[in-house]
Amino acid sequence: MLTGEQIRSAARDALIQASTTFRPDQVAAYRQALERETSARGRWVLEQILQNAAVAREKKYPLCDDTGIPHVILEIGERVRVNGKAFRAVAEGIAEGLRTLPGRPMAVRGDGLERLGQTLGMYDDPGMLEAAPVTVYSIPGNTLKITVLMLGGGPEIRGRTMRVFHRHRGENVIREAGRWAAEAAAALGCTPCVPIIGIGRTQYEAAALQLAAALEGDFTRQNPWEEEITRMVNETGVGPLGLGKTVTALGAFVKIGPARASGVRIVSLRLGCCFDPRRATVVLKDEGEINGEAYV
Known part of the structure; x- marks a missing residue:
């Protein structure tokens, strides 16, 4: 017992x-980001985050x-x-x-x-x-x-839960969530960010699915729609800590729940920070x- x-x-x-x-998939995501980032200032930020994580792990600091x-x-x-x-x-x-x-x-x-x-x-x-x-x-x-x-708290300020009209195409829902994430990325500050998204029938269910996405998400296993959202955010050019260039999002986690016969889907987005x-x-x-x- x-x-x-x-x-x-x-x-x-x-x-x-x-x-x-940092979990192993986070470390792997940052190492891949370092290979993609074209800005010297951006690479410096990514390196500092990895060094910060190494010290935090060793010293048990937040x-x-x-x-x-x-x-x-x-x-x-x-x-x-x-x-x-x-x-x-x-x-x-x-x-x-x-x-x-x-x-x-x-x-x-x-x-x-x-x-x-x-x-x-x-x-x-x-x-x-x-x-x-x-x-x-x-x-x-x-x-x-x-x-x-x-x-x-920062990601909660930038988050959003709203209805999206699907117009009989699931891509419309995913891309609208990606647009939300792209708009909020510049205001987050602590980029690279991690869009975490739940899609359900009610606001409660969508928020619960967003938490499930955070529970299950793995940077080393990204499905095509997670890759699409990451691409949309990276195209903003906000870059690490808002300094511009390539890596604005490390990856994205999406959890899609049950659906009801309706023209709308409820989408809950949390724009996670660089430690999420x-x-x-x-x-x-x-x-x-x-x-x-x-x-x-």
Whole structure:
């Protein structure tokens, strides 16, 4: 049986790893970008980002000053049983990870309008920053996968969720999302960016699919429509940190969900920054068996 301590530690470790470590596909994407970038200033920026990532990994420093909002995804094996204690252990692990990192103190004091207006100031304790609502998926087997994504504020400012008329061509939807990303790239600042897109039937579903795109995305496996969006953004010539030239987007992640009979599709775009997606997964395996089922 898995214990609350195992779950708490896994959530803490996933947060710290997501905040401090480039995944292999990110490193590969930056090395490819260095080969494509034609500007000396742009190559210098890309090299600095890679050096920053190497120091962050070695020293366990945050990749960025904006340490981000934790988003937790639980993939629960069909032979794993969880209850409210497991979710509480996840919340405790997130708070511990934010304190250990440390995260930037960003939790706002007060309730309702006080939080909206930030009239009572901020908590000094990084651990007071609550994670976004937990997303849960069911998977085969007896493993519990805990993924943490750290989402910074800049990309949220540049994001968009709107309806797009498809006009009986899926390409129209994809290219409209690509136009949004291209328009926002110059205002993001921390390029090269990563357009992350979910397409669904409702605003809630589109946003959930956008998070799923960030969960599943891999720079080394880009489908033709992800490549098309990347091309559209790179044609802007914004370049690394807005200095101009070749590499404005490292890649794109797109997740298309179910569709209903309608003339519109709901598209949710997050224009990820040069460190996105900050993502890490810790996998726990439950070896215990009770009547054929594993328990947490």
